Amino acid sequence: MTKPDPTRETLLTALLTEAVPGWAIRVVQLNSLVADRLGVTDTDVQCLHVLGRHGPTTPGVLAKHVNLTTGSASRMIDRLVAAGCVRRVPDPDDRRRVLIEPTQEGLERVTAAYSGLIARTRDDLDDFDEAALTTLLRFIRTAEHSTAAEIHRLQSTPDRDSQ
Secondary structure (H helix, E strand, O other), X not given: OOOOOHHHHHHHHHHXXXXXXXXXXXXXXXXXXXXXXXXXXXXXXXXXXXXXXXXXXXXXXXXXXXXXXXXXXXXXXXXXXXXXXXXXXXXXXXXEEEEEEEOHHHHHHHHHHHHHHHHHHHHXXXXXXXXXXHHHHHHHHHHXXXXXXXXXXXHHXXXXXXX
16 A cells, blocks of 8 residues: 655645635635625625626526525525616526526626736736646636535535534
8 A cells, every 4th residue: 555645645735724715715705895896795796606607597596506595596686686787588488487697787897896806817827837727727627516516415414403
């Protein structure tokens, strides 16, 4: 049996207990500041990210993406409509349903709010070659998948207080 590489273990520990949690905390802080500037809540900003990634979607699907009840999602959508960030449009495939889509103004405001981070991160990544960028992309996608799996596991398991 081979012994674990101590350098690799040190790097993994630093990555998983320091770097990634530190980054996650900063992203949460940034999203909170962006929410304040847009006049919405942190969850509303998550909704805007979901719409930016996946395009127009139904309120129910949106609720699942941001872990809200349909009633809470409806209130979130009302706030985002009032803030000029999204609009309700008829679903072209089923006229009984509506889709939520970002407005041009909403997209521009969100893009402006994150433009400094995007520019700074692009500059930070200038020294990374294609192989390193590919590895980073693979790591981030894997981490997102692992996080989604953990969310699902926790949602499927009763917490200690409810037993």
